[in-house]
Amino acid sequence: MSNQNRLFKLFNDRKGNEKYFMPFFVAGDPSIDKFKEIVKNIEPYADIIEIGIPFSDPIADGPTIQEGNVRAFSSGINTKKALDAIKELRKFTEKPFIILTYYNILIQGAKTIEDSINITFKNLKESGIDGMVIGDLPIEEADLVLDACEKYDLALIFLVAPSTTEERLERILTKARGFIYLISVMGITGARETVAQVTKDNISRIKKKTNKNLPVFVGFGISKPEHAKTIIKAGADGIIIGSAIVDIIKNNLDNFSKMKEKLVEFHSKIKNSIK
Amino acid sequence: MDYIGKFPNKLGRFGDFGGIFAPEILMPALDELNKAYKKYINDTSFQEEFYNILKHYSGRPTPLYYTSRFSEYIGCRVYLKREDLNHGGAHKINNVMGQALLAKKMGKKKLIAETGAGQHGFATAIAGAYFGMETKVFMGEVDVKRQAYNVYRMQLLGAEVIPVKSGSRTLKDAINEGLRYWIAHVHDTHYLMGSVVGPHPYPMLVREFQRVIGKEIKQQIFELEDKLPNAIIACIGGGSNAIGAFYDFVNDEEVQLIGVEAAGEGKETDKHSIALGLGRRGVLHGAMQYLLQNEYGNILETHSISAGLDYPGVGPEHCYLNEINRLIVGDATDKETLDAFKKLSELEGIIPALESSHAIAYLIKNKDEFKKDDIVVINLSGSGSKDLSIVSEHIKFKIEPKDIL
């Protein structure tokens, strides 16, 4: 990552022990225009914005985000339209954008996988994206993507799970850029009621092995300001919220101004809880 | 040709195909499975136990049966490898007993599986009952409806059937949901993959447990004909019965290996499952393979009259064998399949599974390619008794089940 990458800048300019909030949205949920408007509305409360590029078979996602994908597909989303929307959003903010997707989405467009990745990553960069999380790409399969990330100045953010062994963790840490995405519990995405002890234990496990150049963000299951607070207190540098936000969208589909209001209220509460 | 034993490599690759495209959270479990497999696959007591189960419980070896009337109809020497005579009525038992035995050795307490036709779910339920392991079977809601009889059978064996309502509500979605469940329960649960698909080590593991089919064919055909067959034909869904029948013949280049995919309502429609013949390279369910997908990499809905072939991808080893021109890829439509189903039933008194009927249909369509003395082996992967409700909607008689029941 160069010093021009927005993620690099964010962490390089970190003030004291500043904590970060990264909300997640599915591109095109509930429609392309509404998605853009929602992101603009919550932008002041987010430090990084994570955007899902929908895939038909998202194996690491729970029902909430799957439904978000379905709504997005019904609204006509595809990878090209998602990147166009992100490009437009880029005009309004300099906050880092991270995409979350699955490998098959990134290897389209040319005859060979190498050429496809090249084309796609060039597009990602030109759309104003700073990094990515790929739900089904473990370190063993990441070489082509790591090369392309280097070439286009993008960060490949690795997931670490409670089940990740020390040996795997060491390997991941040598390649990880941006931050570490720590999966809070053994499970798929989806809002949960409490913060598990294993989450806290894993935060300390990972924090011991990382330095300030590689912050640790925790995601999966966080749904309330109290959770965010607990996780930050346990030593995390940032929190990621997805399903709880997508739930707000789902529960207010019939009233867009109420949806926006609720989303802004939720984002501001979360941001305040980690200050 | 020197192929056997060379693939996959350490990273699970068959050439460019296969691999381990799995969420990080599953990687330790896949690694554990790979290590257990390596430990036991050459262990004589494991092999003996596996062999004994296949022999005494499933009834192996299955016959290699020379058809006289069907051979006369085709115009060459046609043998059927009678996998339909296995306990459970299909080749699926070979794989489930192998994997469940391995899971047991690994200390796993529970089994989960996906199923399309219900055949693999049924086989897994059998393994669950045999080994005393709690079993959950994920099955697309569409398939639950078209395979009601298998759903009932699974429940009789004590398995829980979980209808999957996401996506196209068929096999691929059942795999998605099974994997999601596994992610959260990986400590005590083995995911019992039903075909040579999924992340490494599954395609290798399932192949090794299904190889018994081809090993038996080789021995039996030498006893019966004292030479190699000219061709072996098998249907391909994920590809497990096909690789099982083909693998021990890959080095014998004079043996044609013919895999038959489901052409559904026709190649030119969008209602088929021809992944090898018409798909494009991509990654689904942990492996690089040929896939039916749109220009953005989203997976298309597929179609086949047989739920067991209704899958948008195909095992990575078949992709590789196809790429090195060791595999001949054919297809058969729903209609050709139904005709073949009826033909074999009438000529031989054997009702084939709709999946296997695709292989039969291929031979019927291409019978002129074979000479009188040519020997062709069809892998009859399963029995058609599970398919009667679907078939009865298409093949009509004077007295119909719906008139009686």
Ligand SMILES: Cc1ncc(COP(=O)(O)O)c(C=O)c1O
């Ligand atoms: C009888 C039978 N044959 C074939 C198949 C297809 O699977 P595979 O290609 O893995 O053999 C199935 C799948 O359910 C089946 O039940």
